Amino acid sequence: MTQTTDKPNPKHQSTFMQRFxxxxxxxxxxxxxVLGISLFYFYPMAQALILSLQSGMGANLEFVGLDNYVRLFNDPTFITALTNTVIYLLIQVPLMIVLALIFSVLLNDPTLKFKGFFRTAIFLPAVTSLVAYAVIFKYLFGNNGLINDFLVDLNIIAEPLNWLSDPLLAKITIVIAITWRWTGYNMIFYLSALQNVDKALYEAAKIDGATAIQQFFFITIPLLKPIILFTSIVSTIGTLQLFDEVMNITSGGPGNATMTISMYIYNLSFEYTPDFGYAATVSYVILILVILLSFIQFKVAGDRD
Structure with missing residues (x-):
């Protein structure tokens, strides 16, 4: 009587290993x-969410549920910071996007001389130290700064303006500062995209009698639509997190006239009596705004994906 034993099939094992x-x-x-993103991104987000449901001084925290979120609606400082941030967002982001588009089109002209110099000069602010350029702007717009001296010399104003102590002028100063810094950054994206646009499209438009403005609105902008959407979302996120310029130029003043959400989070954590739970709650407002505004921008742009 013979006994048979099942031996593993080498061919079957090889196929299994290949599939695996x-x-x-x-x-x-x-x-x-994946581990790095989970450890340094998703885990802190989950911890911040748990923290936002707690309240107390310093490390003496206790669970309070949604009380911190209810507190937001009755917090005048938070409402002021939110209002200021939205004002920056509605004014600065469209202004910066338009300027970046205009500069990119002008610097994409093959007949323009010294293009490399102009491109570098406009992009250079984006790689400048945040603190350094903010301090420079603080001195430029001071009562005895170069801006006031220049405007007085041209007889545009009779006496120096209080750029940093007037609520409206202080906001204008912040808008000018962040526009100066980030316009060149967005311009690089548009300029790179324009390098790949078929020149025949513009030549055909010229033959049909289209003006430069018509070419800009009916050729350039439609072709740059995905890049415009990307830069709009990135700029929106950056503006919602605005901190350095406000901290170093106006310190949130006068009063709280220029305070942003990020600066309020900093104050809640380190300047006022530490309340890390409520600070985490305010930080989640930024997350909610980013998601909401990004969704709106996708819908407005008509991106079904």
């Missing part, structure tokens, strides 16, 4: 990135 590698080899390349 094909399905799972990709995870070996991304597992470190």
């Amino acid at each position: 590698k094909k399905k799972n080899i990709g995870w070996l390349f991304i597992i470190l990135s």
